[in-house]
Amino acid sequence: MQSRFNNPVPAISPRVWLLASTALLLLSCGGGGSSSSTSSNPPPAGNVISVGSGGFLFSPANLTAKVGSKVTFSWAAGGHSVVVGTACTPGGPITLDTGIHSAGFSADVTMPNVPGDVPFYCQPHCGLGMTGVIHVTQ
Ligand SMILES: [Cu+2]
Numbered sequence: 001m002q003s004r005f006n007n008p009v010p011a012i013s014p015r016v017w018l019l020a021s022t023a024l025l026l027l028s029c030g031g032g033g034s035s036s037s038t039s040s041n042p043p044p045a046g047n048v049i050s051v052g053s054g055g056f057l058f059s060p061a062n063l064t065a066k067v068g069s070k071v072t073f074s075w076a077a078g079g080h081s082v083v084v085g086t087a088c089t090p091g092g093p094i095t096l097d098t099g100i101h102s103a104g105f106s107a108d109v110t111m112p113n114v115p116g117d118v119p120f121y122c123q124p125h126c127g128l129g130m131t132g133v134i135h136v137t138q
Helices: 014-030
Strands: 048-051 062-066 070-075 083-086 106-110 116-121 131-137
Parallel strands (some): 048 070
Antiparallel strands (some): 083 116, 116 131
16 A cells, blocks of 8 residues: 555646746746847737637637738647637638648648638637637728
8 A cells, every 4th residue: 555655756847847947948048039120021910810729719719910920830839729700610611621630730821811800719629618709800
């Protein structure tokens, strides 16, 4: 019976360490950056949606993007897909079904040239509420 408690080392998963070190990295980089206003062609920062970060969800689940711009879906965890559609059914202003991918995969998706919503969901987890929408604006 003693053997149940013979491991004195606290169990900390590699994922926790990864998250902690990433947070530290972000913190250490946050203070030194000075914003430059000289660039006439700034990168489209913020057009990234994390897939499966923190569970069965997209982050952010609501994103605003310009017409014709590019939105990148970035897989933070495996077993997820991105399908454009509503009510867990494909269909919408653009056609997209990435299929299921692992962490590290990414997909660049070009937004329509007309304003409107681009709803999307994860095929395996749509029933769990893993959905999102991109608001495409002029
Ligand atoms: Cu999913």
